[in-house]
Amino acid sequence: MTSTLGFAILAVLARGERTGYDIAASMRRPVSYFWTAGHSQIHAELQKLLAAELVTYEKEAGPGPQDKKIYRLTGDGTAALRAWITEPPRERPERDELVLKTYAAGLADPAALRRLFADQLARHEARLVEYAREEEAIGGPPAFGDPRWGNYAALRCGLGYERHRAEWCRWMLDQLNASL
Amino acid sequence: MTSTLGFAILAVLARGERTGYDIAASMRRPVSYFWTAGHSQIHAELQKLLAAELVTYEKEAGPGPQDKKIYRLTGDGTAALRAWITEPPRERPERDELVLKTYAAGLADPAALRRLFADQLARHEARLVEYAREEEAIGGPPAFGDPRWGNYAALRCGLGYERHRAEWCRWMLDQLNASL
DNA sequence: CACGCCATGTAAGGAGTTACATGATTGC
DNA sequence: GCAATCATGTAACTCCTTACATGGCGTG
Numbered sequence: 001m002t003s004t005l006g007f008a009i010l011a012v013l014a015r016g017e018r019t020g021y022d023i024a025a026s027m028r029r030p031v032s033y034f035w036t037a038g039h040s041q042i043h044a045e046l047q048k049l050l051a052a053e054l055v056t057y058e059k060e061a062g063p064g065p066q067d068k069k070i071y072r073l074t075g076d077g078t079a080a081l082r083a084w085i086t087e088p089p090r091e092r093p094e095r096d097e098l099v100l101k102t103y104a105a106g107l108a109d110p111a112a113l114r115r116l117f118a119d120q121l122a123r124h125e126a127r128l129v130e131y132a133r134e135e136e137a138i139g140g141p142p143a144f145g146d147p148r149w150g151n152y153a154a155l156r157c158g159l160g161y162e163r164h165r166a167e168w169c170r171w172m173l174d175q176l177n178a179s180l
Numbered sequence: 181m182t183s184t185l186g187f188a189i190l191a192v193l194a195r196g197e198r199t200g201y202d203i204a205a206s207m208r209r210p211v212s213y214f215w216t217a218g219h220s221q222i223h224a225e226l227q228k229l230l231a232a233e234l235v236t237y238e239k240e241a242g243p244g245p246q247d248k249k250i251y252r253l254t255g256d257g258t259a260a261l262r263a264w265i266t267e268p269p270r271e272r273p274e275r276d277e278l279v280l281k282t283y284a285a286g287l288a289d290p291a292a293l294r295r296l297f298a299d300q301l302a303r304h305e306a307r308l309v310e311y312a313r314e315e316e317a318i319g320g321p322p323a324f325g326d327p328r329w330g331n332y333a334a335l336r337c338g339l340g341y342e343r344h345r346a347e348w349c350r351w352m353l354d355q356l357n358a359s360l
Numbered sequence: 361c362a363c364g365c366c367a368t369g370t371a372a373g374g375a376g377t378t379a380c381a382t383g384a385t386t387g388c
Numbered sequence: 389g390c391a392a393t394c395a396t397g398t399a400a401c402t403c404c405t406t407a408c409a410t411g412g413c414g415t416g
Binding site for chain 4: 199200201202205219220223224242244245246247248249273
């Protein structure tokens, strides 16, 4: 009954023990571009994982009024994560606001559309530069056993996505320019 | 205050009058791969759009116990849709279960991972064939004024996306094979 | 002295899914 | 007779976002 968010947390904890705050930090853009959650959602989910005995924690004196809690996977938690990884992902429906706008674009002002897509293209190109820098920092695919292998493979997917998007934006701009 | 779903409905109605049922049908996969919603969500949203006077309807005798309602855009509705199209889309956080699994893949059985990605690849290739057929049916980009232009441009995005995903799956399979 | 970082949580509301509920017509 | 299509809607639930609430420590 664990939600995908729950497994996302388990996946982060598989890399080492963390506080809820640390987990929230590592799930904030642009550090990880494949799952995001706010801290309030994470604290709530950690309580469910705790009840299911997939994680435990140790208290430490915290900076605020409450104690700091350092979470770590249990044996059950590791097993549940391992089993989940190779199960087929449940497909979430595609929801893409930009493509929806495109679908209705015939009604809009072509000049304004050009501004919209030029702006989107710039964003994708900026992310592409950023990801390429990260790829260079890792310097080629690590070995499969290495935990950085997961980071690299995810980064690869991000690079491919941004490239595809940038290309589509360029095609759209060509189309809009040709229609004038 | 209209939600993206509201605009999705307005975008469908911009192509012609529809019942709630028709809208739900046109927003069901794989016909439109950029926004989806169930009929219960659509009926509820139509009531909000009605209250905001962005749509109107005419009653007709229906097949069930209730009357059939044929919805159509009002002047305000068309204006709201037109203005929305060229506004920058609010970015939704990326949530990709397969990439999340990849991030944690180091813990899993490589053979099971290979099955997972082979299966995903097959799905993307099947969609690619399907979309290519649809592209051929339209036969090149229609003129910008043509309402089918929006369909074609969205289809183009879908094609690029499936191609990128398929390529990434192939790269993953290569990696997994190399690690054995 | 204000702001950002660290660190925990609750509460309210919107968005989306799934199941329940009704009922005529058409095709296997 | 059973299932699918057409056609409407409500109810319960989960997931996610945003705002509220507390408070010490370090930096400019």
